[in-house]
Amino acid sequence: MAPNLYLYSLAVWVLLVFLAIINGISRGLYVPYTGELLAHQMSSVIFxxxxFVVTYAFLKYSGVSGTSVQFIYVGLMWVSLTVSFEFLFGHFVVGHSWDRLLHDYNLLEGRIWLLVLIVTAISPWLANRLLS
Structure with a gap:
């Protein structure tokens, strides 16, 4: 059933893109109260x-199945799509500079976007393990 797993996983990733946009818009509501850095950190943890919750619900209710390796591939696919979308869309469509796009990867400045990518990568595998 691997083709369904990858196809459904792609659809879930598209859903996650929309949820990321909503998360980003929501962050703008609390930036005035928290400051930009704390808002970024809160937004990263929330997202x-x-x-993970969306991934868990998807696996629990969709009926798709796969091996641990296949779920690792799904996580890697999601991270690859996310980073590609972030940089290609962010630079070529929105017009952000490469420096601005790389800014959220700077852990030394308290930027924790890498947490989102790590969670994105491991959520399919971890949710599958929890449901097995």
Whole structure:
């Protein structure tokens, strides 16, 4: 059933893109109260939680199955799509500079976007393990 797993996983990733946009818009509502850095950190933790919850619900209710390796591939596919979308769309469509796009990867400045990517990568595998 691997083809369904990958096809459904792609659809879930598209859903996650929309949820990321909503998360980003929501962040703008609390930036004035928290400051930009704390808002970024809160948004990253919130979205990491959303990613795992959506992934868990998808696997629990969709009926798709696969091996641990296939779920690792799904996570790697999601991370690849996310980073590609972020940089290609962010640079060529929105017009952000490469420096601005790389800014969220700077852990030394308290930027924790990497947490979102790590959660994105491991959520399919971890959710599958929890449901097995």
């Amino acid at each position: 990491s939680t959303v990613i």
